[in-house]
Amino acid sequence: MVIDTATTSGDTALKQKVSSLMSTLKSDLCDLVRIRSTAGGATTEAANKVVSLLKEAGVSDATTVKIGSGRAPLVHGTVTGRTGKPTVLLYAHYDVQPAGSWNETEAFTPTEVNGRLRGRGAADDKSGIMMHVGALRAFDKNPPVNLEILIEGEEESGTGSLEEYLAKPENKDRFKADAYVVADTGGIAVGRPALTATLRGIAQADVTVRTLDAPVHSGMYGGPAPDAFMALTRILATLHDDKGDVAVEGLLSKPWTGADHPDETTYRQNAGVRCGVPLIGTGSVAQRLYFKPSINVTGLDGAPPPVHKSLNALQSEATARVSIRLVPGQKPADAVAALRRHIDQHRPWFLPVEVTYAGGGEGFEARTGSTTFAKAQAALQEAYGQAPTTLGQGGSIPLVNLLQARKPDAPVLLWGCEEPAARIHAPGESVHLDELERMTLAQALFLKALSQQ
Structure with a gap:
């Protein structure tokens, strides 16, 4: 035109x-x-x-x-x-x-x-x-x-x-x-x-692991008793593959045919990526930003205290707010359902895990x-x-x-x-x-x- x-x-x-x-x-x-x-x-x-x-x-x-x-x-x-x-x-x-x-x-x-x-x-x-x-x-x-x-x-x-x-x-x-x-x-x-x-759209879910009635001493009980926070980190680690692409089956991707912007140099500068730190995922930067899903943790309950206030205790309960960015055309509820299926297949030590839909919107x-x-x-x-x-x-x-x-x-x-x-x-x-x-x-x-x- x-x-x-x-x-x-x-x-x-x-x-x-x-x-x-x-x-x-x-x-x-x-x-x-x-x-x-x-x-x-x-x-x-x-x-x-x-x-x-x-x-x-x-x-x-x-x-x-x-x-x-x-x-x-x-x-x-x-x-x-x-x-x-x-x-x-x-x-x-x-x-x-x-x-x-x-x-x-x-x-x-x-x-x-x-x-x-x-x-x-x-x-x-x-x-x-x-x-x-x-x-x-x-x-x-x-x-x-x-x-x-x-x-x-x-x-x-x-x-x-x-x-x-x-x-x-x-x-x-x-x-x-x-x-x-x-x-x-x-x-x-x-x-x-x-x-x-x-x-991109967005879908949010709260992922909760409960393992103990209350926090207990990590020396007296650590080993046999599963730490809820450690279990949660194992779950979160399965959400990406070794290349950094999202590993949750059922989250959609599309080919990006628009302007190839930003290039990697511009993106690294804008995002403040440190020298020596590689970008993750595959495809052009534009493809990864616009027409592929991404997953991040945007909130955390039940994590251990800050380092300067460290405490020798096993965590009894931990929750992560998981935020999924979606390509246009995928419904948030479908994305959370895919996340739920993925987590069910990757539960550490067969622990019970709750995945609760926390809102979203389409792309x-x-x-x-x-x-x-x-x-x-x-x-x-x-x-x-x-x-x-x-x-x-x-x-x-x-x-x-x-x-x-x-x-x-x-x-x-x-x-x-x-x-x-x-x-x-x-x-x-x-x-x-x-x-x-x-x-x-x-x-x-x-x-x-x-x-x-």
């Missing part, structure tokens, strides 16, 4: 307008980053701040909505009345990861360094919120299309309140749109734009042949001065499929400011302010183009 990149005087005016907005956009993003909107944290404060930003940008009915049993409110608003114009749903989330090993105060104190704004959530995904707000401001609160805006507060915690709300039969007609824009991914590097065409493949997708590509090319790449992403956004189901022929666009150097979820997370400016411009150009079709 040919990308029309002809620049108009209106495009030039939008560029100038977005550029003039950057000081205020940065200031408002700093205010958002200061709000510690982690799960169980200041989510209500963050939601109210987003409502205020949207109202100021012309979304007069912006409000918070309590859905399901979730503690973090949904922010919802609309801009209507554009007769004959399409409706675009804009999505982002205001909740963030905990500081983790990053100093708590530093994580929530926004700091600009070499053009990057550092702070937890500066990229993921408060930059997405500011993209939406910035696009509205670029049109002086009068966007050329109808809008529906969803900013959620439970994306990182995975509680699924919004997904449950969307899945209810009585809500099947809510949030229908002619295009969906999810501002929660990014380009391949600063200044190199991309549209995300695929997402996603975008419809890349539509005129709407082409307009998004053209908007990115105009904003960045170079053609965008279409690539996959190893992460998961379970909500995307539910949005697509609202109107199956409506394209879902995934883009944003979260290029690899943003280091989302890690200490030192940041967003490059040039990316925020370019992506805000791209979104404004895209909405303008949609209004002219």
Whole structure:
């Protein structure tokens, strides 16, 4: 499909307008980053701040909505009345990861360094919120299309309140749109734009081994009595083969035919893989990231204490939260069933093992042949001065499929400011302010183009 990149005087005016907005956009993003909107944290404060930003940008009915049993409110608003114009749903989330090993105060104190704004959530995904707000401001609160805006507060915690709300039969007609824009991914590097065409799904399961009534002295009882933690580690060690590929039969793989990005050198640098440490698995890096499963342990109960508090005791019970990333097309429940079968066949010493489904969501493949997708590509090319790449992403956004189901022929666009150097979820997370400016411009150009079709 040919990308029309002809620049108009209106495009030039939008560029100038977005550029003039950057000081205020940065200031408002700093205010958002200061709000510690982690799960169980200041989510209500963050939601109210987003409502205020949207109202100021012309979304007069912006409000918070309590859905399901979730503690973090949904922010919802609309801009209507554009007769004959399409409706675009804009999505982002205001909740963030905990500081983790990053100093708590530093994580929530926004700091600009070499053009990057550092702070937890500066990229993921408060930059997405500011993209939406910035696009509205670029049109002086009068966007050329109808809008529906969803900013959620439970994306990182995975509680699924919004997904449950969307899945209810009585809500099947809510949030229908002619295009969906999810501002929660990014380009391949600063200044190199991309549209995300695929997402892996995710399935989670808790694997529990119980061997003793209570912990006992490892000297008096160690040997005949099985240690639950040691048994659990033997189970986990069977999940990969000697090459590092996932060894669970029934987890699907597909051939990757998209852009061969990242290459190994770029991937190692972005991931921080130490010199001398080999990558695991087979196939290209893109194949392994986008269209092959991966398995990791993301939580652990019943492990021995830290080394400096070591204790001579056998563990009586141990549980691992096992996270499986899935290729698009595999259902999470089927993946956990495959995991359960695998573990049943590899139980150490024939010990009883419990495998409990802990949630998940399916992967996603975008419809890349539509005129709407082409307009998004053209908007990115105009904003960045170079053609965008279409690539996959190893992460998961379970909500995307539910949005697509609202109107199956409506394209879902995934883009944003979260290029690899943003280091989302890690200490030192940041967003490059040039990316925020370019992506805000791209979104404004895209909405303008949609209004002219």
